[in-house]
Amino acid sequence: MPELPDVQVFEDYLDQTALHQRIEHVYVSAKGLLDDVSASTLRSHLTGRALEGSRRHGKHLFVDAGEGGWLRLHFGMTGYLRYYAQDGAPPDHVRLRLDFAGDHHLAYSNTRRMGQIGLVDDVDAYLEAARLGPDALDPELDVARFREALAGRSGALKSTLMNQSVVAGIGNVYADEILFDAGVHPEAKTDALRAETVEALFGAMKRALRRAIEARVEDFPDDFLVPHRRDGAECPRCGGTVKKIEVSGRSAYYCRDHQTARR
DNA sequence: ACGCTTCCCTGGAGGC
């Protein structure tokens, strides 16, 4: 479930391992994942270059390949990166692999093939064309802009939070986490929220996403909902009961006893 | 324009 915190961890990992090494060969096995780029174009743009830096927006990771353009990676729900030496065990389901000089590899693995691999020459132009909203952790996204982003939305709050054109980076798991932290019901109507509820949501969004990154994603604090996403589980905040419902075709977990705010 | 539903993808879990 790579959402904003997971992709941030991938970015940090890539920055710490895979930069400034000449790409000698590019392996592509990405049927269904390539977005607006052919395997041969991808190979020709990356071979002979080096990765120079990276940038994340929402769940998208952009990797600067200099003159080759920006490699765009989206991880769907099963994607991840692995950097390993020639003698190390390669991961399963490798869809893209960069082979560096010096016998190291960077692999993009994605079992379920949900996700995207693309090549763009202007990241900002891509973000605009894809109609992505502001990144949820962008320091420029303050409570006033958050309120504006929510304005005019009539659907279920949880669906609004997951809408990438409203705010980029929040998926099913963190939408639940944010609502849990803020004490708001997932089916609250977005346009019915009181100002203080919007403020609580904004604070919960920043807090939950930052804490998840700090926890390095695998190791969730016990007061998070994530380790308790099971119908009937005990709420780690109030001792109440976690319920599972469906909201806009997606599973939603929430605490029946403290997520009572609907306005 | 928006929101809800359906579909795609694959493997693991659970029922029989």
Next chain:
DNA sequence: TGCCTCCAGGGAAGCG
């Protein structure tokens, strides 16, 4: 043990 169905959840497409 094997087979079947269901479920996960990212985004796109379809529909009203």
